[in-house]
Amino acid sequence: MTDVLRRGRASLAFSFFVQGATFALLVTRIPAIQDRYGVSDALLPAFLAAVPILAGVGSVTTEQLVKRIRPSLLLRWLQPVVMLALIGVGSGDRLAELGIALAAFGLAVGGLDASMNMLGVSLQRSYGRSIMLSFHAAFSLGGIVGASLAWVGAHWHLALWVSYLPVVVVLLPAVLVGSRWYVDAGAGSDAVAVEAGEAQSVVFKLLLPLCLVMTFAYIGDSTVSNWSAKYLKDVLGSSEQLSTVPYNVYMVTTLLGRALWPWGQSTIVMCR
Numbered sequence: 001m002t003d004v005l006r007r008g009r010a011s012l013a014f015s016f017f018v019q020g021a022t023f024a025l026l027v028t029r030i031p032a033i034q035d036r037y038g039v040s041d042a043l044l045p046a047f048l049a050a051v052p053i054l055a056g057v058g059s060v061t062t063e064q065l066v067k068r069i070r071p072s073l074l075l076r077w078l079q080p081v082v083m084l085a086l087i088g089v090g091s092g093d094r095l096a097e098l099g100i101a102l103a104a105f106g107l108a109v110g111g112l113d114a115s116m117n118m119l120g121v122s123l124q125r126s127y128g129r130s131i132m133l134s135f136h137a138a139f140s141l142g143g144i145v146g147a148s149l150a151w152v153g154a155h156w157h158l159a160l161w162v163s164y165l166p167v168v169v170v171l172l173p174a175v176l177v178g179s180r181w182y183v184d185a186g187a188g189s190d191a192v193a194v195e196a197g198e199a200q201s202v203v204f205k206l207l208l209p210l211c212l213v214m215t216f217a218y219i220g221d222s223t224v225s226n227w228s229a230k231y232l233k234d235v236l237g238s239s240e241q242l243s244t245v246p247y248n249v250y251m252v253t254t255l256l257g258r259a260l261w262p263w264g265q266s267t268i269v270m271c272r
Helices: 003-027 030-037 044-065 071-091 095-127 132-155 160-181 189-200 204-235 242-271
Strands: none
Touching: 003 030, 003 071, 003 095, 003 132, 003 160, 003 242, 030 044, 030 095, 030 160, 030 204, 044 071, 044 095, 071 095, 071 160, 095 132, 132 160, 132 242, 204 242
16 A cells, blocks of 8 residues: 555544544533523524534535535635634624534535545545545544543633634644645546446435435434533533533444444454
């Protein structure tokens, strides 16, 4: 395997790690965000629902953009937008500012996720073996770090922007430097055309059950991510720092699953 692909894999894994940490810092501090902006319980679901909806819009838009712009270039500039939007969430004081910051976060996250996974799939093809789980494991590891930092911020009663700013100051330059080694490996317009051709050869009705399963799985994942901290604090009466723990535990279990699955596959092959 060439050094170019190795560096590309390492830099993309770091991008997944940073995204995991950034996302964890947002969702584990939802009670603090609600308190800061005075968001009512009736209005909070609208704010939380807007992020995945806009992320979907961002993903669809990215699918069109990669016909003209390399996924690596999109990823290079979308990740800083996500991190700066996190700072915006933590530093504003009016509902309008929160809405703008979350809208930017949602749109950028959708494009970021799409471009990251496009690069991951293209690298996997170049490697000739499955490596996507390693990227998702890096996301889980980032989630653990982010949730742990959120616990520190809640424990010491730090303002949101005080919790967010050092993370962004450290990780943002590192992401920009690491983006120099992203490898498109055939992604972009050619890859999109190939995917479109393959998709047209499949009967759509056969995919509906899988789509439904993925939809409900995504809803369950979003519920854990967005509402666990709120549920523990408001319903179970836990402290703010304790409300950051469930997401951390969730990321630990996903990391273990993603780390052990390749080992399990290898064991099955050997037993055969």
